[in-house]
Amino acid sequence: MTAASEPARPRRSDATRAAILQAARDRFAAEGYERATIRAIAADARIDPSMVMRYYGNKEGLFAAAAEFDLRLPDLTAVPPGRLGEVLIRHFLSRWEGDETLAALLRAASTNPGAAERMRDIFADQITAAVAAFGTDPATAAQRAGLVAAQTLGLAFTRYIVQLPPMVTMTTEELIAWVAPTLQRYLTEVPEN
Amino acid sequence: MTAASEPARPRRSDATRAAILQAARDRFAAEGYERATIRAIAADARIDPSMVMRYYGNKEGLFAAAAEFDLRLPDLTAVPPGRLGEVLIRHFLSRWEGDETLAALLRAASTNPGAAERMRDIFADQITAAVAAFGTDPATAAQRAGLVAAQTLGLAFTRYIVQLPPMVTMTTEELIAWVAPTLQRYLTEVPEN
DNA sequence: GTCTATAATTCGATAGAC
């Protein structure tokens, strides 16, 4: 048994696996879960479709591997309290401009239950933890995190998926100027009711 | 030629057509465009699959007919200027709670280009017109409309599609209290940059 | 108007040679 504990030796198939994952992200991001076919992904990666099955078992396993995503949220306790909203939206925009994994998740989450569950885990857990960590009113931390996710995902959905003209045209700085105060309020202000 | 101009005489097939459209909305809303099959829709409507083809030509035609949607935005010029955000979000929530057409559009727009185009038309045209009508800074009217659509669709996406727990749990009044000030700012306040 | 039968594709997944 020479397996299970050799992180040092790169397998020869690692390049193939990486090519498959990259092609899978592209296809899932562009076409969603159902329309992205294993055959097309394999063709993009210049390998045989059966290799995809061999490495990832089935289509769901491939998606699970391709849709791994970490928001990489910064430590909000180290941010000046008045600039939390700006830091957050700036981070989100830079995090997913140029990484199509989020687009793949967004498109797939609309129709695939597994993808929706992953989206719940990512946004609920990671944002809730970040929001709860810096301590505004623990009783409403989950609500605040949900609202941040709603505004953030709405921006991504309209800008990258539906591509509403004004949302596509705006520069990132314009978006930040508009949305930062919204997130700031969701994070720090006391509800009115 | 007795056709083309008899809006008075109800065809005997109208009940069938209505049943098909209702079943189509249900399926498209629950499963998205690709996974909703004509066979399943026909079975729900208790008719033969070929009838769907006969009435609507093909799957895209069926979706186009089923996804007809009007936001029915109120006349914003008749609203007290300080309550625009609240009126808008309250209207949105009541408009689509209980009408699955929006859910069908949201799910389908993620993967179907035609559905995305329809979503652009609805939200860009209808909201832009409503925003432009009451006259805050015409130069940024399109941006404001886009931001309203982003926050609104993000709410719908997280509450009805992805079903983030906090967004599902909140009551409509809680949502209104949180989101109304956001829309109010997008509609009426001057950008900071 | 309604249904049967089926054409024509396409897909995920498997078996097995090399």
Add this chain to the structure above:
DNA sequence: GTCTATCGAATTATAGAC
């Protein structure tokens, strides 16, 4: 590790009987 061949199932869409 890689590929060929193919199965079995599901889909949209069509042709045509009644």
